[in-house]
Amino acid sequence: MQSYLYFPGCTLRTMARDFDASAKASARALGFELKEMEGWLCCGAVFSNVDDNLMAKAGPNRILSRAKRDGDTLATLCAGCYNVLKRTNLQATHNSPSQQSINAFNEETFNGGVEVVHFLEILRDRISFPNVEKSVKSPLTGLRVGAYYGCLLLRPSGEMKLDDPHRPSIMEDLLTSIGCTPIDYPSRTECCGSYLSVSSTDYAEPLASNIVKSARSCGAQLIAVSCPLCKYNLETSQLRNGGDSTDYYLPVVYFTQLLGLALGLDPQQLELDPRQMKPIHEIQTLRVS
Amino acid sequence: MPAKRIGVFICHCGLNIAGTVRVKEVVERASKQPNVVFAVDHKYLCSEPGQTLIRDSVKQQHLDAVVVAACSPAMHETTFKNVVQSAGLNRYSCEIANIREQGSWVHDDSDKATTKAHLTVRQSIEKVRLNEPLQPITVPVTRRVLVIGGGIAGIRAALDVANGGYEVYLVEKSGTIGGRMAQLSETFPTLDCSTCILGPLMVEVYRHPKIKLLRLARVEEVSGYIGNFKVRVHQEPAYVDVAKCNACGECAKVCPAELPNEFDLGLTWRKAIYTPFSQAVPPAYVLDAKNCLGLLPQACGECKKACDEFGTSCINLDAWPQTHELEVGAIIVSTGYELYDATKLTEYGYGIYPDVMTSLEFERMLSASGPTAGEIRRPSDGHVPREIVFIQCAGQREPETALPYCSKICCMYTARHAMMFRHKVPDGEAYVFYMDIRAGGKGYEEFVKRCQEEKGLLYLRGRVAKVYEENNKLIVKGVDTLSGKTVQINADLVVLAVGMIPSSETHDLASKLKASLDANGFFSEAHPKLRPLESPTAGIFLAGAGQAPKDIPDTVAQASGAASKALDLLSSPTLEREPTVAKVIGELCSGCGICIPLCPYTALSLNPKTKVAEVSEALCEGCGTCIASCPSGSLSLRNLTDEQILAMVEAMVAT
Numbered sequence: 001m002q003s004y005l006y007f008p009g010c011t012l013r014t015m016a017r018d019f020d021a022s023a024k025a026s027a028r029a030l031g032f033e034l035k036e037m038e039g040w041l042c043c044g045a046v047f048s049n050v051d052d053n054l055m056a057k058a059g060p061n062r063i064l065s066r067a068k069r070d071g072d073t074l075a076t077l078c079a080g081c082y083n084v085l086k087r088t089n090l091q092a093t094h095n096s097p098s099q100q101s102i103n104a105f106n107e108e109t110f111n112g113g114v115e116v117v118h119f120l121e122i123l124r125d126r127i128s129f130p131n132v133e134k135s136v137k138s139p140l141t142g143l144r145v146g147a148y149y150g151c152l153l154l155r156p157s158g159e160m161k162l163d164d165p166h167r168p169s170i171m172e173d174l175l176t177s178i179g180c181t182p183i184d185y186p187s188r189t190e191c192c193g194s195y196l197s198v199s200s201t202d203y204a205e206p207l208a209s210n211i212v213k214s215a216r217s218c219g220a221q222l223i224a225v226s227c228p229l230c231k232y233n234l235e236t237s238q239l240r241n242g243g244d245s246t247d248y249y250l251p252v253v254y255f256t257q258l259l260g261l262a263l264g265l266d267p268q269q270l271e272l273d274p275r276q277m278k279p280i281h282e283i284q285t286l287r288v289s
Numbered sequence: 290m291p292a293k294r295i296g297v298f299i300c301h302c303g304l305n306i307a308g309t310v311r312v313k314e315v316v317e318r319a320s321k322q323p324n325v326v327f328a329v330d331h332k333y334l335c336s337e338p339g340q341t342l343i344r345d346s347v348k349q350q351h352l353d354a355v356v357v358a359a360c361s362p363a364m365h366e367t368t369f370k371n372v373v374q375s376a377g378l379n380r381y382s383c384e385i386a387n388i389r390e391q392g393s394w395v396h397d398d399s400d401k402a403t404t405k406a407h408l409t410v411r412q413s414i415e416k417v418r419l420n421e422p423l424q425p426i427t428v429p430v431t432r433r434v435l436v437i438g439g440g441i442a443g444i445r446a447a448l449d450v451a452n453g454g455y456e457v458y459l460v461e462k463s464g465t466i467g468g469r470m471a472q473l474s475e476t477f478p479t480l481d482c483s484t485c486i487l488g489p490l491m492v493e494v495y496r497h498p499k500i501k502l503l504r505l506a507r508v509e510e511v512s513g514y515i516g517n518f519k520v521r522v523h524q525e526p527a528y529v530d531v532a533k534c535n536a537c538g539e540c541a542k543v544c545p546a547e548l549p550n551e552f553d554l555g556l557t558w559r560k561a562i563y564t565p566f567s568q569a570v571p572p573a574y575v576l577d578a579k580n581c582l583g584l585l586p587q588a589c590g591e592c593k594k595a596c597d598e599f600g601t602s603c604i605n606l607d608a609w610p611q612t613h614e615l616e617v618g619a620i621i622v623s624t625g626y627e628l629y630d631a632t633k634l635t636e637y638g639y640g641i642y643p644d645v646m647t648s649l650e651f652e653r654m655l656s657a658s659g660p661t662a663g664e665i666r667r668p669s670d671g672h673v674p675r676e677i678v679f680i681q682c683a684g685q686r687e688p689e690t691a692l693p694y695c696s697k698i699c700c701m702y703t704a705r706h707a708m709m710f711r712h713k714v715p716d717g718e719a720y721v722f723y724m725d726i727r728a729g730g731k732g733y734e735e736f737v738k739r740c741q742e743e744k745g746l747l748y749l750r751g752r753v754a755k756v757y758e759e760n761n762k763l764i765v766k767g768v769d770t771l772s773g774k775t776v777q778i779n780a781d782l783v784v785l786a787v788g789m790i791p792s793s794e795t796h797d798l799a800s801k802l803k804a805s806l807d808a809n810g811f812f813s814e815a816h817p818k819l820r821p822l823e824s825p826t827a828g829i830f831l832a833g834a835g836q837a838p839k840d841i842p843d844t845v846a847q848a849s850g851a852a853s854k855a856l857d858l859l860s861s862p863t864l865e866r867e868p869t870v871a872k873v874i875g876e877l878c879s880g881c882g883i884c885i886p887l888c889p890y891t892a893l894s895l896n897p898k899t900k901v902a903e904v905s906e907a908l909c910e911g912c913g914t915c916i917a918s919c920p921s922g923s924l925s926l927r928n929l930t931d932e933q934i935l936a937m938v939e940a941m942v943a944t
Contacts, residue, residue: 158689166635166755186757186764 004122005071006034007063009081010042016078016228018271022256023077023119025270029263030127030135034075037067044088045080046195054102060088061102065110073115075122077256079227083152086116087159118153118162119256120170120226129177137264139179142283145258146183146220147171148211150192150230165189171224171255178262185218187211192233208237216250221279224255251276293418296327296352297410298343300334300359302389307332309393310406315358318407322414326350335365340372347376354378354417358386358410363816379422381868381928386413408941415936420928425865428907430516431618432859435460437508437798440468441841442623442833442848444490449852450621451499455859458615459494460522461504462794465569466491468625469834472552472649474656474663475709476841477701478736484568484658491570503613504571507794511620511801512891514908515828516864520615526608527575528584529562533603534573536564540592540604541574546582554650556660556668562592562604567658576604619828619855622812623848624798626789626834629684629692637683637756637785643669644763645756645783648679648702655709665713667782670761674717674781677710678765679703680753681723685788692788694809696838699786700727704740706784711744720747720778722767730840749776756783789838803889804829812836822850830854869927870909871916875901877923884915884924 004027012020027034040063047056064085067074076082092099093112103109117125123132149168157165166189172182190211193204212234215223225231234252241248253276260270267277297319301307312330320328327350331339334357346352355378357369362385373383388406396402432455436447439461447457459466470476471491473483494500506524513519529540541560549555552565561581564574582589584606593604631639631647639645644667646654653659654666667674681703684691700723707719726748728734740746753767762779769776791810799806804824805813812831815823822830830851833844858864871892878901885893885902892908893915895901902915902924916924925931 156689164635167638167641186755186759 001028001031001033003033003035004073004075004117005037005067006075006077007037007040007043007067007081007085009040009045009076009078011078011080011228015232016254019077019228019254019256022254022260022265022270025265026256026260026263027119029260029265030123030132032122032127037063037070037074039066043081043084045078045084054098054105057088057091057098057102058106060084061092061110062106062108064089064092064112064114064116065106065108068110068114072113073117075117075119077119077226079118079150079152080229082116082118083160085114089114089116090159118226120153120174121162123174123259124170129173132174132259133177136178136262138262140258140262140280140283141179142286143180143258143279144183144219144221145175145180146185146215146218146223147175147188147255148192148215148223148225148230148234148252149189150225150227151189151194153226154189171226174255174259175224178259180258183215183218183220185214185220187214192227192230193237194229194233197233197236204233205237205240208233209241212238212250220250221282222258222276223250223252224258225252226255249275251279292324293353294326294351295322295324295354295356295414295417296343296346296350297322297325297329297356297358297414298334298346299328299330299388299410300339300357301330301332302360302393303332306359306389306393306406309396309399309402310388311399311403314403315388315406315410319356319358319410319414322411324418325414327352334359335368340368343369343372344376347373347378352378354382354384354420356384356386356410356413356417358388358406358413360389361385361387361391364819381420381423382417384413384417384420386410411940412937415940416928416933419930419933419936423868423927426868426870426906427863427865428514428516430859430862430864431518431616432456432862433458433615433617434619434621434855434859435508435518435520435615435617436621436623438468438623438625438792438833438835439463439466439494439502439504440623440625440833440844441470441487441490442625442835442844443468443621444487444494445845445848446621446623446830446832446852446855447494447500448490448497449849450855451497453852453856455499455856457497457500458522458613458617459500459502460506460508461502462507463565464504464527464575465565465571466494466502466504467566467568467570469649470841471566471568472656473652474659475705477705478730478732480705488568491568495570495572502571505575506613508798508801509612511803514890514910515866516618516858517907518617518620518828520617520620522613522615524611524613525578526610527573528578528604528606528608529574529576530603530605531571531573533601535601536572536574537600538564538574539595539599543591543595545589545591546580548577548580553653553660554647556650556653573603576606619830619858620802621830621832621848621851621855622798622802622804622824622835623832623851624792624795624812624835626838627792629788629790631683631785631787634684634691634785634787636754637680637783638758638763639785642756642758642763642783643667644674644781645785648699648706648784648786651706651784652702655706655713663713665710665782672781673714675714676718676778676780677707677714677720677782677784678753678763678778678780679707679719679721679784679786680765681721681786682752683785683787685786686724692790692809694788694838695727696786696789697727698789698838698840700737701730701733701840703784703786704728704737704746707746708740708744711746718747719744720749720765720780722749722751722753722765724750724752730842751776789834791835795835802826802829822847822854828858866907867911868906869929870906870911871904871913871924871926873902873904874923874925875899877921878902878919879921879923881920883920884918887914887918889914 044059154165175182193207196204370380374380386409510521544560546561550557550559596604657663728737751768751770765778832848832851880900
C-alpha cells in the first residue's frame, strides 16, 4: 500500500481527532496510508507570523528537517499546518541570513527540499478525482454542501499554489466526485476571524456568522472545512447567536468525514455526531421515499 | 612600427564621476603607463571646450591614439570618435573607458572606485594600443519603408514617410486599417469623436500613391540588415474585388454563417462575409475564409450568387493567398496592444457575471456605431444601469499576480467613461476605485478635475477585493483608504480598466526581426532617453503601444518621430556600417563549416573555390558567435582580437 509521511499537528490530537480519524480511514479506503512521522512537534502556526520572528520558525524547520530523513513528501490536513510548513520549506530554499540563524540555532542544516502537500492535493493530483469517484460506495447525492476555504489553504497564492485564491474549486471538485452538490456562496474564501475569536470576540464573531449566513442563504445544508480553527469559529458563532436550536444550526464538518461516508465508512468511525448526520439522513430519507 | 603615442582624457562629468572617483589620481596613474605621453582631466569632456581640448591635444602632442574615460560608450562614443577623426586620426584610434555607469555610479567606496577607474583606463590603453585603423563599410540603401501594423501609429508613420517622398508598404493583419483607435467612441481630453479624426487619415493612406496597403497580411520572414532588408509577406485573399465592391451588403444578407464580431468584442454578431465597421478601409467587404461554410470544396456560394444577381459581381471564391517579397531599407514596427485577459482576474468575476465588462467593451457600448447605438445597457438584461462601478488598475501594478506596470491611459479614459455615463444616465451614480490619479499630459489634470467636480463622480481611493452577484446586483466589496473603511456598493454594472499588453504576435515578430523585447514583452528601445524611437537592431524603428503603453498623442508623436528617423536613413543613397566585424585568417581555416549555421545574421559562407569561410562584412554585426565556435582560431573580431582581450585582462589583473 502506498504510504505518505504524515504530519498531524497538535489540534488533530486534541480538538480535531475526528479530522485525523476520518482522513486516515478514508485514505485506507482509497488504497493509501497516512504514516505518522516520528518526533513531530508544534508547527508554530499559533505564533505570530511576522517576518523577523525567527523563534516561530525554529519548530517548523525542525519538523521539516526530520521529515526529510524519512521521505521527500510530507502530507498535512490542517490548513494552518499546511500553510506554515509549505511556506517554511519555501523560505528555507533561499539561503537567507535569517535561515542561517535558524539553522545555527537548531544546530542542523535545513535548506528546503520537502514537498509539503495537503490531503486534498493527494486526492486531486495523485489519486485523481475520477478515481475517487470510482471508489464511492454510497454517494451523497443531493447533499448541498458549502465548501469553506478560509485563507490559509490558498494564500498567499504565489507561495501556496493550491488553487485560485478568489475562485478555488478543489473542494467543490472533490464534493462533486462523491455525489454532493457544491454550493457557490460569496463568503467561501473570507476570513473566519482566526485567533481573534479568542482575544477580540466582538470583532471576529461577525466575520464567522456572515460566512454561515451566506452559506445558508445560498442553500447549503452543511459546511465542509479543512481547518480545525475555521470549524471552531463557524460553530461557536452559531452557538452564541442562535444557541443550540437544531433549526438554526448549520453543521460544520471536515471534508474527510463526507469523503469517508461516501466511501461507505461507518459514521461512528468518522466521529460524526447525530446533529451533523441530520442533513445526510434527510437526503437518504428523500431518496428512500 | 614605432610605438603609439597615446593620450588619456578623463572626465569629471561634474560630480557624477568626480563625486566618487578621485580623478586627479587616475590622471596621475594613467600618465605613468607605457606609451602614454599625455594625460589630462576636464569637468565636462563632451562640452565644446572639452572636445576642443581633445582635438588640440591630439595635434599638439602628436597623439596616435586616444582613450576617453567618461560615461558609457552607448552615450558618447560617436561624439568622441568624431572629435578624434576631426583632429586627423582614424576614428578607430579612440577607445572609451566607462568609469561612470560601470564605476562611480555603482560604487560608494572612493578608494575602490578610484582603483577600478584606473584599471578600466589601463585596460582601454592596452586595447587602443593594438587597434588597427579601419574604414567604415559602405552599403547601398533601398529607399523604401515597411510599416508593420495599421493602427494610428502605422497610419501616421506611413503617411509621414510617403509624404516625404518615399514608397511605403503598410502591412496590416486584419481586413481594415484603423486599429484600436477605430474602436473608440471619444478621445480624451477634448472628447472629439475618434472616428471623425481617424477616418480621413485612413482614407488618405488608402488613396496615397506612395503607400501600398497589404491587409490580411503577415510578415513571414525577415533577412538582411539596415538599409537592405528583404521581407517575405504572406497575404490572405479577401475574395472580394476592392475596386468593384460598392459595399452594398447583399452578400452578407444571404450569408448563413454568423459569428461574434471582433470589432465589437463579441457584443454583436457578424457574417462570414462582412465589413469590420462602416468606415473600414479599404471600403469593401471581406470574406473570413476560416468561418465560411465552404470554400474548399465550395459548398455554399450564396454570397457570390447574391453579388452576381444584385451587386457588382466582385466576389471571386477561387482566390489564393499571395506571397510578396519586399525589399526595404527601414522597418517601422507599430504592432500595438491588446488587453490583458480579464478572466484571469478571478476576484472581479469577469466572464462569470455578464455585467462585469472590460473598458474596451464599455467603449464600444458608448459608441454611436456600437452594439447599443451609444446607449448604456446591462448585457444581462438590457436595463439601463443606475449604479456603475469603475475599477482602475485592474490587473495592473500587481507584480505578484498580474502586470507589474501602469498602462498610463486608464485614469484618463475612466474619467471620460464615468463622465459619459453621467451624461447618458443623469440620475445614475458612478463610483471609481483608484490607486492614484495619473493625469500627466497637456490638459489632462484639468479634464479629470472637471469630470470629478462638475459631474459629481465618486472617486474612492482603494482596491476592490471581490465582486459577486446577489439578487441581480453586483456586490462590489472594497476599501476606501482615505476613510480607512471597507465599502460595499450594490452595482448594476462593473467596468474593469484592464491593462495593455503587447499584441499576441509581438514575440513571434520580434524573433523574425531580431529585435529585442523588454521584460514585459514590449519592443525594447535602443536607449530609454536618447534613442526611444529605435530598436537596438539597426534599421528598425518603433512607434506606438507596441513599445510601451501610451495614449494617442504620444503614439502619433512617436510615429512621426520614427518616420523622420526612417527618412533620415533613406536620405542618403548609401550608409556606413561599423567595420568592427569578424575576419577570417584564411591560412588557418580548415573549412570545417561549424561557424556557418551558428551565425544569426547569415553573414558566413564557405568559399567554393578556396574552401575557407568568408564573412560578408555588410551582414556581420560583430557579435562574435562564430569566433567562439572556431576550433582552429581562424576567426577574430576586428579591433577585438584575442591578443587584445588577453592584454586587456592582464591590464585589469596585474598589480
